[in-house]
Amino acid sequence: MLEPIRSHRVADLVQSDIRAMTQRCVELGGVNLGQGVCDTPPPNPVVAGVQGALDRGANIYTRFDGVGRLRKALAGKFERHNGLKPDPDCEIVVTIGSTGAFAATLMALCNPGDRLLLLEPYYGYHLNTARVAQLETELVPLQGPELKLDAGLLEEKARGARALVLNTPGNPSGRVFTREELEAIADICRRHNLLCITDEIYEYFLYDGRKHISIATLPGMWERTVTITGYSKTFSITGWRIGAVAAHRDLAAPIGLVNDLYYVCAPSPLQYAVADGINTLADDFYRDLAQEYQDKRDRFCGVLKEAGLTPAIPEGAYYVLADIRRLGCDNARDAAMKLLEEAGIASIPGSAFFADPRGEQLVRFCFAKDEDTLNRGCEQLSDWARKQR
Numbered sequence: 324m325l326e327p328i329r330s331h332r333v334a335d336l337v338q339s340d341i342r343a344m345t346q347r348c349v350e351l352g353g354v355n356l357g358q359g360v361c362d363t364p365p366p367n368p369v370v371a372g373v374q375g376a377l378d379r380g381a382n383i384y385t386r387f388d389g390v391g392r393l394r395k396a397l398a399g400k401f402e403r404h405n406g407l408k409p410d411p412d413c414e415i416v417v418t419i420g421s422t423g424a425f426a427a428t429l430m431a432l433c434n435p436g437d438r439l440l441l442l443e444p445y446y447g448y449h450l451n452t453a454r455v456a457q458l459e460t461e462l463v464p465l466q467g468p469e470l471k472l473d474a475g476l477l478e479e480k481a482r483g484a485r486a487l488v489l490n491t492p493g494n495p496s497g498r499v500f501t502r503e504e505l506e507a508i509a510d511i512c513r514r515h516n517l518l519c520i521t522d523e524i525y526e527y528f529l530y531d532g533r534k535h536i537s538i539a540t541l542p543g544m545w546e547r548t549v550t551i552t553g554y555s556k557t558f559s560i561t562g563w564r565i566g567a568v569a570a571h572r573d574l575a576a577p578i579g580l581v582n583d584l585y586y587v588c589a590p591s592p593l594q595y596a597v598a599d600g601i602n603t604l605a606d607d608f609y610r611d612l613a614q615e616y617q618d619k620r621d622r623f624c625g626v627l628k629e630a631g632l633t634p635a636i637p638e639g640a641y642y643v644l645a646d647i648r649r650l651g652c653d654n655a656r657d658a659a660m661k662l663l664e665e666a667g668i669a670s671i672p673g674s675a676f677f678a679d680p681r682g683e684q685l686v687r688f689c690f691a692k693d694e695d696t697l698n699r700g701c702e703q704l705s706d707w708a709r710k711q712r
Contacts, residue, residue, distance in 0.1 A: 332454075332455045332457065333455060335454070336451060336454075336455070341357060341358050341447070341671050341675065342358075344357045344358070344659060344663070344669050344670070344671055344672075345357060345358045345669065347660070347663060347669070348663060348669035351663060351664065351667070352667070353663050353667040353668060353669050354667055354668050354669065354696060354699050354700040354703060355669045356668055356669055356670060356688045356689055356690065356692065356700050357659075357669040357670050357671045357687070357688070357689060358669075358671075358689065359494070359556070359561075359641065359642065359689045359691055360561055360689075360691075361555070361556055361559045361561050361641075361691040362559070362691075362692060362693055362696065363559045363691065363692070363693050364559060364693075365558050365559045365560050366558055366559075366600055366604060366608065368599050368600050368603040368604060369554075369558050369560065369596050369597065369599065369600035370596070371596075371599070372595055372596030372597070372598070372599030372600065373592050373593065373595075373596045375595070375596075375599070376591070376592035376593075376594075376595035376596055377592050379595075381591045381592045381594075381595050382591060382592070383591065384587060384588055384591070385417075385588040385589070385591050385594060386588070387416075387579055387582060387583035387587065387588055388415065388416040388417060388575075388579045388582065388583075389415065389416065389417025389567070389588070389589065389594055390417070390591065390594045390595060390598070391411070392594075392595060392598040393417055393594045393595070393597060393598040393601075394411040394412070394415045394417065395411045395598075396597075396598040396601040396602050397409075397411065397415050397417075397567050397569070397601065398410070398411040398415060399601070399602075400601050401415075401550075401569050403606075404526070404535070404609075405523075405526075405535070405537040405539075405540065405550070405569075406537065406540040407537060407539055407540060407545070407550065407569055409569040409570070409575075410572065413572045413575060413576070414569060414570060414571065414572050414575045415567060415568065415569055415575065416567065416568040416570075416575055416578050416579045416582055417565065417566070417567050417588070417589050417594060418553075418566040418567060418568060418582055418586065418589060419564045419566065419582075419586045419589055420553055420555055420564040420565065420566040421522060421524045421551050421552065421553040421555065421566035421567075422448055422452075422566070423564070423566055423582070423585070423586055424551045424553070424566045424567065424568045424578075424582075425448070425449065425452055425520070425522065425551060426452050426456075426585070427568075427578050427581040427582045427585060427586075428520055428549050428551070428568065428578050429452060429453060429456040429458065429520075430456055430581045430585075431577035431578045431580065431581040432486070432518060432549070432574065432577060432578070433456065433458055433485055433486060433518075434485075435456070435457035435458070436457065436458070436459060437458050437459065437484075437485035437486070438458070438459045438460075438461055438483060438484040438485055439453045439458045439459065439460050439461070439484070439485060439486050439487075439488065440460075440461055440462075440463055440477070440480055440481065440484050440486070440487040440488065440517075441453070441460055441461070441462055441463065441488050442462075442463050442464075442465055442472075442488070442489065442490070442493075443462040443463060443464045443465060443676075443677060443678065443679060444465070444470070444493075444495055444496050444644075444673075444676035444677050444682070445462065445488075445490075445676060445677075446490060446494045446495070446522070446676070447675050447676065449488050449490070449522070453488075458485075461480055461484070462678055462679075463476055463477050463480050464476070464679055465496070465498070468635065469635075470496050470498050470635075471504075472500065472504040472507065472508070474504075474507040474508075474511070477507075477508065477511055478511055478515075481511050481512075481515040481517060482515060484515065484517060485517070485518060486517060486518035486519070486520055487508070487511075487512060487517050487518070487519050487520070488520050488521075488522065489508065489519060489520070489521040489522070489538060490521070490522040491505075491521070491523065491535075491639070492525040492526065492528055492529065492535075492637075492638065492639025492640040493525075493639070493640060494525065494640055494642055495642045495644055495671070495673075495675075495676045495687040496635070496637070496640075496642075496644060496676075497635070497636075497637020497638055497639055497640045497641075497642055497643060497644070498637075498638060498639070499529060499533050499535075499638040499639040500536075502536055505536055505538050505541060506541060508538065509538055509541040509542070509543070509544050512544065512547060513543045513544075513547075516547075517547070518547055518548075518549070518574075519538060519539075519544065519547055519548040519549070520548075520549045520551065521537070521538050521539070521548060521549065521550050521551065522551045523535070523537060523550060523551060523552050524551065524552055524553050524555065524556055524566075525556060525639055525640040525641070526552060527556075527557050527609045527612055527613060528556070528612070528613060528616050528639050528640050528641055529613050529638070529639045530613065530616070530617040530620060530637070530638060530639060531617070531638070533638055533639060535639075537550055538550075539569070545571055546571050546573075548570065549568055549569075549570045549574055549578070550568065550569045550570065551566065551567070551568055552566065552567055552569070553565060553566030553567060554566075554597050554600070554601075556641075556691070557609075557612070558597065558600055560593075560597075563590065563593045563596075563597070564589065564590070564593075565589055565590075565593055565594060565597045566589075616641055616690070616691070619641070619690045619691075619692075619697060620636070620637060620641070620643070620690060622697070622701065623643065623688065623690040623697065623700075623701060624636055624643060626701045626704050626705055627643070627645050627688070627704070629705065629708060630704050630705065630707070630708035630711075631649045631708065631711075632645040632646060632647060632649070632686075633645065633646040634646075641689060641690055641691040642687050642688065642689050642690075643687070643688050643690065644673060644685045644686070644687055645670075645685065645686055645687075645688060646684060646685060647659075647662075647673075647684065647685060647686050648684050650662075654672070654674065654683045655672035655673045655674045655682060655683045655684070655685060655686055656672040656674065658672070658686060659671065659672045659686050662686070662707075665707055666703050666704055666706075666707035667703045667707075668688075668700055668703055668704055668707075670686040670687060670688050671686060671687040671688075672685075672686055672687075673685030673686055673687060675687075
């Protein structure tokens with residue numbers, strides 16, 4: 324038998340708790356409020372755009388950085404909604420989802436052994452992708468129950484680091500960093516010559532009147548920031564895998580090279596369909612989306628409170644961390660399994676997002692569900708809570 328079977332890059336990788344809990348939920352016939360699959364229907368212009376693209380014969384490779392129609396649509400979106408002005412010919416790269424954008428960015432702009440800073444709680448894909456890229460990862464814990472930035476701690480960790488990963492609105496926390504926090508991060512990036520990789524996939528899921536701020540708009544940040552976004556969540560097309568990068572041409576060029584090498588291009592007809600959605604849907608679509616998800620947040624968090632699983636009310640995105648200490652379990656994985664087996668509700672152990680022991684006191688729920696699924700989840704959780712009294 325060939326030895327070793329696995330490369331050193333993946334020797335320590337195991338199936339994520341997200342995938343494992345989803346599989347167990349399927350086996351038990353539960354309601355999956357764990358994985359962020361976003362099973363609501365896509366907007367009509369996006370769906371119709373696929374058939375239109377197929378009718379036009381969009382069946383071959385596209386340019387490595389995306390079809391011109393989508394790159395131009397994205398450039399307009401970035402200008403209208405983010406305050407950025409990327410050149411669609413050389414400062415936008417269409418990718419295989421935001422995850423593909425992140426992987427291409429690390430491989431293009433970081434070297435093995437470089438130190439990458441991740442704010443904790445972190446998204447597990449960011450951590451594991453960095454490890455496979457052979458980067459050294461260092462966690463910067465956010466502080467207190469409100470998960471605030473400790474600029475002094477970040478300053479200390481920044482010395483000698485290559486890059487910082489920023490995720491706002493955040494998964495799993497729902498944190499939306501304030502302008503003051505972003506300015507502090509930008510100041511540290513400039514003074515320590517850090518590359519800033521910002522994952523803004525949830526930029527349209529903002530609650531209670533909050534506004535999204537792209538850190539690349541702050542002074543001196545465009546030249547050192549890779550802004551990652553995508554339409555998997557916004558258009559409810561997680562399986563289509565359409566993401567994008569906006570960055571200064573000196574950063575976008577190497578990212579495009581890696582994107583071409585690894586993926587060749589994103590699916591051609593789906594690129595055209597997403598462009599149709601961006602060009603057709605007015606701003607009220609995004610406002611209505613935020614209000615719809617704020618209503619879902621409020622309803623689900625109310626059920627969590629009644630069940631004694633105190634939620635940290637998210638400011639954005641569509642996840643909520645809930646305190647599970649009342650369940651009396653030894654760890655978060657046991658608590659998540661207890662909820663699945665007794666209430667029929669799948670969640671994700673908080674330990675999937677924290678190295679800190681705080682993660683063992685939490686689980687993450689996702690409320691990006693169609694009305695029937697969310698209603699069923701709320702009812703089952705309420706029924707379970709009544710039985711515990």
